[in-house]
Ligand SMILES: Nc1ncnc2c1ncn2[C@@H]1O[C@H](COP(=O)(O)OP(=O)(O)OP(=O)(O)O)[C@@H](O)[C@H]1O
């Protein structure tokens with residue numbers, strides 16, 4: 752496990768960038784952390800490393816966003832999803848087992864659909880000063 756301290760938003764983006772530099776086609780990244788922890792911020796860094804110019808956003812009702820870059824990036828946000836059945840209806844497995852890089856917020860909702868090997872990124876907001884502690888498992892940085 753790698754543990755990185757990120758005092759600012761730009762530091763969180765840098766962690767995403769480092770992840771984006773080493774992922775390969777088919778990589779699945781589960782982003783864990785409470786509301787506002789910095790999950791989407793990590794995705795912004797990954798997108799930057801994949802030469803994606805389009806800004807990464809979190810529109811309220813979009814569950815899956817696709818971005819074209821050095822590798823395709825699938826940004827899946829399951830916050831509003833209520834069941835694994837819904838994920839299956841959306842065709843989530845096609846993204847999880849596709850040739851792009853798949854990054855998922857609130858992924859615990861579809862854990863049973865996951866491939867055996869995936870990268871786990873857990874973001875913790877330190878209560879003292881809001882610094883983020885970011886733990887990464889399943890990937891050597
Ligand atoms: N290391 C950091 N230090 C301070 N603020 C940060 C840090 N990383 C990210 N932020 C800020 O936290 C806020 C929330 O970030 P972000 O939208 O990425 O969180 P999220 O986990 O995706 O939230 P949600 O659960 O709503 O999807 C943003 O304003 C972002 O700039």
Ligand SMILES: [Mg+2]
Pocket residue numbers: 790791792809828856
């Ligand atoms: Mg988010």
